[in-house]
Amino acid sequence: MKEYAKKFYKSKAWYRCRQSYITSQHGLCERCKGVGKIVHHKTYITPQNINNPAITLSHSNLELLCQDCHNKEHHASDAVVSSGLMFDSNGDLIRSE
Structure with a gap:
């Protein structure tokens, strides 16, 4: 998790939003219909928009995804990531081996 986002991701507002979004999607990944695990922001959170609830807390900017999706x-969007690497549930880059 990025340093600037820690406070947001630990907030009650995010917890409530995340839980309500998971419930609205019946816990299923929106891409493959597997078990959803990560509430993904379609417009990525940045230091510039982290205080904008239309970006951070709006269901229209969220997508429930499984770890693989x-x-x-x-x-797909980050050419720096190479074979043998993946993102964990916190969004941190780790070795997949």
């Missing part, structure tokens, strides 16, 4: 999302 979340990893594919970040792999």
